[in-house]
Each structure stands twice: as structure tokens, then as C-alpha cells.
Amino acid sequence: MELHISLEGTRDLGGQLYRQLAEAIRAGRLADGQQLPPSRLLASQLGLSRKTVSDVYDKLGYEQLLVGRVGVGSFVQAPHASPQRRHASTRLASGERLARWNATPRPLVQGPRSAFARYAFIGGRATPALFPHDEWRRCVQHALRQDRQERGNYGPVEGLAVLRAAIARHAAFSRGIHCTPDQVLVTNGAQQALALLAQTLLEPGDTVAVEEPGYPMARQLFASLGMRVVGIEVDEDGMMVDQIPDGTKLIYATPAHQFPLGMPMSMACRHALLERARNLGAIIIEDDYDSAFRYEGRPTDALQSMDRYGIVAHVGSFSKTMLPELRMGYVVLPEALVQAVQTVKYLTDWHTPTLGQLALAKFIDDGHLLRHIRRCHDVYAGRRERLQHWFNGPLAPWFRLVPATAGFHVAALAQAPLDIDLLLRRARQADVGLQSIAPFYHGTPRHQGLYLGYGAIETLDIDAALAIVHGILREMAPPA
Structure with missing residues (x-):
């Protein structure tokens, strides 16, 4: 990689080179211990004489910003005290919006x-000690071998076919989900799935119904996009459906394990929620964040398995069942939403990293996840x-x-x-x-x-x- 130096005109070229190198070292853009190109190579790249570059290196060495090692090269020697970073004083047109973002709390951020x-x-x-690291390592090694065949290419927006098929089988087995792999969209965690659905379905000012109490990051996400967020109280049966206001376009719920109180949504409440959403023409986001662990009673299928109207988007995550740092999630989309949500993801980040997708597909198919x-x-x-x-x-x-x-x-x-x-x-x-x-x-x-x-x-x-x-x-x- 070439050192970035920009010389203008034909006058004082050595002085320009000196000032740019000295500023880069003092500002920390050239790191302490970083090797500079040999004087002959840099002179050739910049169209200067080697003597001009050597004189600049000597001057920087005299000022103790460079140190030369015989037979090795010239290395940056950062000063002990760095000057204060210069801050822009320009009044930004987006200043008020930046202030709102800066004031937004992060309630679930966890430190080290x-x-x-x-x-x-x-x-x-x-x-973390419960995670099968050896099995996952073998799946990653398998993914590296598979990824070699497609290296250098962008992946599909919706996710790799092998992973979408694995997710569809796993969701059907564990949660009773009815879908084809084409309805599965691989995401960077469940949070991205929520963002994609909101961006696809809503305009600023539209009404979103969320549980109260509920997942604060969902509420904050919807509010940050300019939505009118309405909290719907929960009781022992789950969301109190009769409180959902007219005009609601999106409903966010956690039927299997209400967040944070924990009770499951009753069957009567599930049916009522589906009917209310159908009458409103609203989409329900079913956040199925940790229902893989069930301890008593008969298993309850996902709300999506009861959907006869094509209005439930089932969001799943591997952060709770595997490791949160993997940032792997998915959403099973109603067929009417598939193309539109894929387009929004394409504009947002193109696709989820393929190496992790290949490893996760292998992890699921080999039975390690179950x-x-x-x-x-x-x-x-x-x-x-x-x-x-x-x-x-x-x-x-x-x-x-x-x-x-x-x-x-x-x-x-x-x-x-x-x-x-x-x-x-x-x-x-x-x-x-x-x-x-x-x-x-x-x-x-x-x-x-x-x-x-x-x-x-x-x-x-x-x-x-x-x-x-x-x-x-x-x-x-x-x-x-």
C-alpha cells in the first residue's frame, strides 16, 4: 500500500513532504513504530529526487519523529504528548437531529x-462455557473450504440457500413454522430484522403498537424512524388487544415469552390478536427471541403457525441459543413482503457475511444446534x-x-x-x-x-x- 502524500505545483516540494509527514505523525495517522517506505521507493512514487526525500527523513529524525535502523529502514517515533485534536466549529444543518441521537439512551448495552x-x-x-466450541470450529473450517469457491463475490441479499433451507427445517421442527426457504431472510441479528420491517412497511407518523412493558430497543427503533409508538398494556394473558388503536399498521409482540415479564400469550389472546391485525390490515412482528428453552406444559407453536391471513413476520435469533457475538438472525416473511424487504436489506448492507452463514448451516444440519x-x-x-x-x-x-x-x-x-x-x-x-x-x-x-x-x-x-x-x-x- 502506498503512503498517501499529495504534492501541489512544483515549488517547495521537500517542504510539502516534510509538513505532511510531520503532521501525520503528530496527529497519530502514522502509528508509532510504523515503517515508512525506503527513500528510493518514495522518491520514485512522488517523482522527487532521492536526496530530497532523504533530507526530509533526516530532518524528521533530528526532530525525533523518525528513527533509522541500519539495514532495516526508517520507523515512526510518535511524540510523547499528542496535541489536542482540532474540532470543527461549523454549525451543522443536522445539529438538532444529532443532538436527539446523542441524547438517546441505550438501556440494554452491556459493558465488559x-x-x-x-x-x-x-x-x-x-x-459461553456451555457452547460447543470444538464443533463450531470444525464448522468454521468447513465454511472456509466452501467459501474459497465463491471468494471475491458478493452473496445473495436474502442469504445463502443452504442456510435458508436449514433455518426453514429447524423452525418447522422446533416451532411449527409453516414456510418455504424463499420466505426466510437472513439478518444480522433480530434487531436488523425489526429495522428492515419498519423501514419497509411504515412512513413517519404511522402508528406502531408495542407491549407495555416491553423491549425498549424495539420501541426506540420505531420512534427513531418517526413513528407514533403506542404502548399496549399486558396482563396474565398477554397483550390487551382491545387497546390497539385504529390506524395501527404494525404490531410488535413476544407471544411465547413476554419480554420482560415472561408469561406466555394465551390462545384466546393469540386468536384475538390475529383478528384485530387482519381487520386493521396490520403486520404482526412475532419476536421469538428465546422460546427454544421450554420447561413445562405442552409445547405451543409459534403465532406464525396460526396465521391464515399472511400477516405474521416471525423473527428469530441465534444470539440466545448460541452466542450473541455471532450476530445471526432471521425473519420468516409473509409472501407479500418478501421482495420488498429484500430490497430494503440490499440498500442497507447488501448481505450478511457469508462465512458465518456457511458455518451456521453446517452447525444446524449436523445436529449440533439441537x-x-x-x-x-x-x-x-x-x-x-x-x-x-x-x-x-x-x-x-x-x-x-x-x-x-x-x-x-x-x-x-x-x-x-x-x-x-x-x-x-x-x-x-x-x-x-x-x-x-x-x-x-x-x-x-x-x-x-x-x-x-x-x-x-x-x-x-x-x-x-x-x-x-x-x-x-x-x-x-x-x-x-
């Missing part, structure tokens, strides 16, 4: 693992049992668990008014990481309580953590 408490009930995160889900299911079931023991026993005077049959998080609602923020602070001081359900409400929270993820905490640590919480609660609010 080192920042977590020792006992952390983190939502949406699995235990075996991994079963292995995690057994571990999560044990952790869920320990949570139930504590909240149905020692912690029952303060909290009650919301019944949940799937996923790997639960919500515990306060039985009486309680200073949840104080509880969180005191628990954190004792190295226990808890989270309130309050941030999942857009308006005033109807309930106080805790959101407890158990995917990333070891089973034996749950007893130690909740024993600490029990002691804090006895001091804060002694039971009658």
Missing part, C-alpha cells in the same frame, strides 16, 4: 464481563428450579414470580411497596448484580420488581447470591 458483579443475573446472555439446545435446557432448568425455590420460599414475603414456561429469564414482582433502587445498590455493594423491571416501561411502571436472567450465572452461585439478597431484604423491610 470484568465490569459485572460476581453474582450477576444478566438478561439475554448465555454461559444437541446444544438440549444441553443448555438441562442446565437452565436446574437454575430455574433454584430461583423458584427462593422466590416461592424465603423471598416470598417480598416478591412473587410471574409464571413463565420458556426462556432463561424471569420477573419477580414486589408484593408490597419496596425501594427497589436501594435494594439494587445494596446488592451491588455485596457483589450481586440485579436489575429492575422499571426501565422496560415507557410510562409510569405499573409494577415494581426484578428482571432476573439466569443464562450467565452458575447454578451454585444462585443460592449464594439470593441468600445475600434475603439478608438485605430482612434489614430493609422485615417481614411481619
